Amino acid sequence: MMGMPSLSTILALLALPLVVLRRGTLAACYGAYFAIALFAAILWRRFPDFDPYLGFVAAAVLALTAFSLFLACGTEVRWSANRAALIAAIVYAAAIPAMLRTPIDGDEPFYLLVTESIVHDRDLDLANQYRTLDQSASGRTDLVPQLGDPVGKHGEQYSRHEPLLPLLMAPGYLIARLPGAVAVIALFGVLLVRSTVRWMEDEGVSEAAARAVFPLFAFGPPVLFYATRIWPEVPAAFFYVETLRGIRNRRPQRWVPAMIALVSLKLRFVLLAVGCLVVWLTSARVNWRRVAIVAAIIAIPLFLGYLATGNAILAHSWRELIPAGNVRGIAGLIADGMSGIAFRAPFYLIALFAITRWRSVPRGFRDGILASLLYILYLSPRPEWFGGWAPPLRYIVFLAPVLALGAAAVWERVSRGAIALIDAWTVGLVIHGVAYPWRLFHIPNGESSIGEWLSAQYHADFSRLFPSFIRMNAAAWIGLIAVIAFVLVLIPRRKIDLAIPLFALALGLGFRTGPQPAGHVEFEDAHVMHEGGELYPPYYTVLRVAYRGGWVLEAPDSLSFLAYEGPWTLDYISGPGAIIELGGRAYHVPATDRYASIKVVVPKGERVTLRCLSGSINVDRMTHD
Numbered sequence: 001m002m003g004m005p006s007l008s009t010i011l012a013l014l015a016l017p018l019v020v021l022r023r024g025t026l027a028a029c030y031g032a033y034f035a036i037a038l039f040a041a042i043l044w045r046r047f048p049d050f051d052p053y054l055g056f057v058a059a060a061v062l063a064l065t066a067f068s069l070f071l072a073c074g075t076e077v078r079w080s081a082n083r084a085a086l087i088a089a090i091v092y093a094a095a096i097p098a099m100l101r102t103p104i105d106g107d108e109p110f111y112l113l114v115t116e117s118i119v120h121d122r123d124l125d126l127a128n129q130y131r132t133l134d135q136s137a138s139g140r141t142d143l144v145p146q147l148g149d150p151v152g153k154h155g156e157q158y159s160r161h162e163p164l165l166p167l168l169m170a171p172g173y174l175i176a177r178l179p180g181a182v183a184v185i186a187l188f189g190v191l192l193v194r195s196t197v198r199w200m201e202d203e204g205v206s207e208a209a210a211r212a213v214f215p216l217f218a219f220g221p222p223v224l225f226y227a228t229r230i231w232p233e234v235p236a237a238f239f240y241v242e243t244l245r246g247i248r249n250r251r252p253q254r255w256v257p258a259m260i261a262l263v264s265l266k267l268r269f270v271l272l273a274v275g276c277l278v279v280w281l282t283s284a285r286v287n288w289r290r291v292a293i294v295a296a297i298i299a300i301p302l303f304l305g306y307l308a309t310g311n312a313i314l315a316h317s318w319r320e321l322i323p324a325g326n327v328r329g330i331a332g333l334i335a336d337g338m339s340g341i342a343f344r345a346p347f348y349l350i351a352l353f354a355i356t357r358w359r360s361v362p363r364g365f366r367d368g369i370l371a372s373l374l375y376i377l378y379l380s381p382r383p384e385w386f387g388g389w390a391p392p393l394r395y396i397v398f399l400a401p402v403l404a405l406g407a408a409a410v411w412e413r414v415s416r417g418a419i420a421l422i423d424a425w426t427v428g429l430v431i432h433g434v435a436y437p438w439r440l441f442h443i444p445n446g447e448s449s450i451g452e453w454l455s456a457q458y459h460a461d462f463s464r465l466f467p468s469f470i471r472m473n474a475a476a477w478i479g480l481i482a483v484i485a486f487v488l489v490l491i492p493r494r495k496i497d498l499a500i501p502l503f504a505l506a507l508g509l510g511f512r513t514g515p516q517p518a519g520h521v522e523f524e525d526a527h528v529m530h531e532g533g534e535l536y537p538p539y540y541t542v543l544r545v546a547y548r549g550g551w552v553l554e555a556p557d558s559l560s561f562l563a564y565e566g567p568w569t570l571d572y573i574s575g576p577g578a579i580i581e582l583g584g585r586a587y588h589v590p591a592t593d594r595y596a597s598i599k600v601v602v603p604k605g606e607r608v609t610l611r612c613l614s615g616s617i618n619v620d621r622m623t624h625d
Helices: 004-020 023-046 052-073 081-099 108-120 127-131 164-202 207-218 233-248 252-265 267-283 288-309 327-335 346-355 363-379 394-409 416-435 449-458 475-490 499-513
Strands: 520-522 529-531 534-536 550-554 558-563 566-573 578-582 585-589 596-602 606-624
Touching (some): 004 023, 004 081, 052 207, 052 416, 081 164, 108 127, 164 207, 164 233, 207 346, 207 416, 233 394, 267 363, 327 363, 327 475, 346 416, 346 475, 363 394, 416 499, 550 558, 578 596, 585 596, 585 606
Antiparallel strands (some): 529 558, 534 550, 550 606, 558 606, 566 596, 566 606
């Protein structure tokens, strides 16, 4: 029914237990596989109209979860870093076809265009590639140069992206075009898994803890999604681990090449290099030789960028050297409903708990956190920090192995109820991301994916219950406090485990509050029912997060939403002016060249309709007075 990808996935799942499990544990794992398959077959017979592909992905991820439980808790397990790498290779190979069901997106096709230019033209000029997009393996004929792409003296069209990643993908592309290029990224994912497990061994983490956190790190977000797409993040994470391991073990022949590769992948990783070099310089006596190595590591990628495009910093500006970190950006990284760790990669909340045990955690974890602080300071205020046109948490994928090390170090101190919640949420994220890979590319608009889905199902503003630091809402700082409380109070292991009961209480309160009207309405949100009109600004607008979103209405377009009875303030902008009707009453809206407000009244607390009777108006938001 679903062809070869399904067969290859089944074979991969059957092969996984043979790599590490033995005797009784192996038999029990296959028994769990059979029970999951039987249960899935019963459900399929009971609900024949259910999406078969989603059902298959869900069953496959549940089978992978069962294997992971036997790997973590089994008594007959043969474990090593090489076996962990082989398991990762099998899973990533099975996931690649699923992730490539739709055309690559975001920065991915542009990286591939550079690879194709290297392979076919032996240069970095993409002018030929843009003229012959129908021959590209990207499957995208709609590509145009990105904003800020460098242009050469003779009209050469370069990419704003550093060329190292496309160069690394070239061998894979020559073998199998697009799947081969993605396979190179997956290979770096395998190397990352192996290096991380070896790092845990170096730092004295127990085998039991390493086996427990391995699946959550290797097969959970964000590593799984970036290891099966074309992004520099997973290769960067591998080089970062190798840099930290080399510095820790005093092996410059390992960490110097790894650091040069790291900063050559993406110029922003120079900030990581500086942090690592500070750790290195403070670990021993400073001398001129060390200073020269520091200068060379920073200068090499700049020199290569200048040779390739004539601009050492590509699409960046020297003004970006001025730090502008802010609390909002870092808070959003932790608790934002669309792209924060708590909602998109909850496993790493355990690493935040590890930070509170700073003195007892391994030195490698401390070095990794300290080396990343400069990077976080500079990158926290950027709009892309909230996701951009990329899978969530892009800017901290490099930190995933460091956080995994911290989580493994405190694993025995973590509440089993918290682990159960984190595991269940992670399974849901993996099912969603593998079944619908295009949904990973969620342009930030202030709504989380789950809030948006619930809002669309119930036609009520569930999104307001999820903290948003993109479009600040009332739940933002409350949500941050709740996440911090979860880390400090519910994650630590105690005699009375309240994690699951309190989560159930919060879930019940959410479903009790969500269907009620909100005191604030954003007209572009999913809970608003739109009859005509169009979104403003358009969905694919560059840096859309910087605009005030809204919905443009012309006669006779309308929209409806839940609202409390009483006076409200309507924010709008209208060039020609308009006449609107709200709750059976007409309002004349004056023309304005900037956002303005008018007072309106909702006569009865229920679903109300706002209709444009004449003119044109962009309605932004409405706030209950």
